[in-house]
Amino acid sequence: MRAAFIRQHGGSEVIEVGEQPTPTPGEGQVQVRVHAAALNRLDLYTRAGLRGTQVPAEKMPHVLGGDCAGEVSALGKGVTGLRAGQRVVVNPLLSNVPYPNMVGTHAPGSDAEYVVVPAANAVPIPDALSYEQAAALPTVYLPTWSIIMREGQMRTGETALVLSASSGVGTAAIQIVKGVVGGRCIAVTSTPEKIAAAKALGADETINYKTESLAERVKELTGGKGVDLVVDSTGALFFEDAYASLARGGRYGICGVTSGYKANLHLGQLFTKELRIFGVFMGTNRELGQIVEAAGAGKVASAIHRNVGLEGLAEAHAEMERSEHFGKFVVTID
Numbered sequence: 001m002r003a004a005f006i007r008q009h010g011g012s013e014v015i016e017v018g019e020q021p022t023p024t025p026g027e028g029q030v031q032v033r034v035h036a037a038a039l040n041r042l043d044l045y046t047r048a049g050l051r052g053t054q055v056p057a058e059k060m061p062h063v064l065g066g067d068c069a070g071e072v073s074a075l076g077k078g079v080t081g082l083r084a085g086q087r088v089v090v091n092p093l094l095s096n097v098p099y100p101n102m103v104g105t106h107a108p109g110s111d112a113e114y115v116v117v118p119a120a121n122a123v124p125i126p127d128a129l130s131y132e133q134a135a136a137l138p139t140v141y142l143p144t145w146s147i148i149m150r151e152g153q154m155r156t157g158e159t160a161l162v163l164s165a166s167s168g169v170g171t172a173a174i175q176i177v178k179g180v181v182g183g184r185c186i187a188v189t190s191t192p193e194k195i196a197a198a199k200a201l202g203a204d205e206t207i208n209y210k211t212e213s214l215a216e217r218v219k220e221l222t223g224g225k226g227v228d229l230v231v232d233s234t235g236a237l238f239f240e241d242a243y244a245s246l247a248r249g250g251r252y253g254i255c256g257v258t259s260g261y262k263a264n265l266h267l268g269q270l271f272t273k274e275l276r277i278f279g280v281f282m283g284t285n286r287e288l289g290q291i292v293e294a295a296g297a298g299k300v301a302s303a304i305h306r307n308v309g310l311e312g313l314a315e316a317h318a319e320m321e322r323s324e325h326f327g328k329f330v331v332t333i334d
Contacts (some may be wrong), residue, residue, distance in 0.1 A: 003112030004313045004331075005061040009049030012317040017310045020063060023108060023116040025076035030119045032090060036135035037110045038067040038302075039316055039329040040168065041258060046105045047317060053105050064313075065111030065331070066092035066104035069134035072122060079119045088122040089134040089292060091142070093282040095120040111313060111331055123288045126296045133295065136302030136328040140168030141176075141291045142283035147231050147253030148176050150287070151278050158228035159184040161218060161242060165198040165206070166190070166326040169233035169255060171303035178202035179299040183228075186221055188214060188238065197326045201303060214238060218245040226250060236260030243277075244269065252277045303327030 003020040025031045043064055046053040055062045069089040072082050082088070090110065092103035095118045103109055103117060125134045148154050154177065162173040165187035177185040179202070187203035189195055195206045207217045218227060218241075226247035232238065235257030243252055243266065252275065269275060294300045305327040308316050316329040 001113040002310060002333075003063045004065070004310045005063045005111075006047055006055075007061045009047065009054065011048070012314040012321070015047065015064070015314040015317065016061075017313070020061065020112065022114050025074050025079075025116050027077045028079060028119055029076040029116050030072050030079055030082060030122050031074035031114055031116050032068065032070045032088060032122060033073040034068045034070040034110050034113060034115055034333050035131035036069050037065045037331040037333060038136040038139070039313070039320060039331065040066055040139045041256070041320075042066060042102065042105060042139065044317055044321060063109040063112050064104055065109035065115075066102055067135050067138045068103075068110035068115060069125065069131040073114065076119070082119055082122060082124075087125050087127065087131075089125050089137060089288070090115070090117050091121045091123060091138050091282070091285050091288050093121075093142075094118060095285065111310065111333075113333060120285055123285055123292060125292050129292065129296050132304065132307065132330045132332065133302045134292070136168070136304060136330055137291055137295060138288060139282070140172045140328070141300070142288060143233075143255035143280050144169050144172040144176060144231065145287055145291055146280040146283045147255060148173065148181065148229065150283070151280060152229045152251045152253050154181050154183055154229050156182040157184075159186065159222060160229040160231060161227040161245060162187045162203070163230065163232045163238045163242060164188065164234045164258075165203065166194045166323075167233055168303075168328050169231065170198075171201060171327050172300070173231040174198060174201045174203050175300040180294055186218065186227065194326050209238070213241075215241040215244055222247070229253065232256070234259040236263045239263035240266075243275075246273065246275055248273045250275050254279050255281070302330075304330050306330075307332050309333075
């Protein structure tokens with residue numbers, strides 16, 4: 001099969017496109033014929049061997065890619081509830097195996113014509129949802145859904161502060177807050193172009209953190225009350241200002257640390273304002289089904305920056321590292 005893979009860790013130049021063995025499903029697994037895959041920060045870390053993603057030399061060459069959508073092409077022994085030819089999206093957090101175990105990082109990935117995953121990880125999608133739209137859902141929508149819906153329990157009428165609104169998580173958060181919850185969304189990003197894109201997705205207000213004080217603008221926009229929920233996929237960069245911007249009873253959800261691991265925590269605010277801080281890592285297959293249902297109903301959609309082929313993956317890696325994009329890179333594999 002054709003695939004994008006690495007023989008060693010390094011920059012985007014180490015990505016090769018060529019033939020790799022086609023994987024076959026074992027017991028309880030399915031083989032998926034991939035039609036679209038989506039690029040995430042974790043793919044960049046895996047390629048570079050950063051943040052605990054080093055692939056052992058004996059497992060090289062390694063096929064990259066986590067998120068994907070396609071059709072079931074073969075069933076392993078004992079698989080029920082799925083059929084050959086069924087359209088599915090894959091949850092890249094592997095079921096029934098010790099954490100961490102992500103497709104494309106700890107197991108062969110989906111930047112290829114075929115990938116094998118546990119049957120439980122293959123979630124059916126409706127015909128109305130394209131493979132490209134479905135592929136861009138899991139790694140950004142699962143943690144975001146967990147922050148807003150499961151752990152943050154955001155309600156209509158509440159206000160969410162979405163950090164790094166141009167990221168995959170950011171674009172997903174804007175749409176969940178507006179399209180599913182019906183709440184108010186303040187989006188934080190860095191350029192006039194990204195501000196316009198965030199507003200086009202539905203953000204009520206925006207903050208340009210390059211030119212404005214995040215804490216002061218939140219105070220102005222909320223009449224001094226603060227926000228009820230923070231959605232953070234960045235970590236250290238915004239933490240102190242965003243944390244200070246929480247209203248009494250506010251919740252702070254974090255699902256990434258792209259800007260750094262460590263920040264100062266004001267414990268006095270934690271108990272006097274009765275705040276809650278929590279972290280999430282991906283989500284369940286049931287929640288992915290809920291996301292697919294919302295996408296099929298048009299309540300949310302994948303914000304796609306650009307479609308590329310396997311040969312364009314290295315360039316997409318490089319562009320994503322420069323943070324010039326708004327939304328997702330999707331790899332079409334036909």
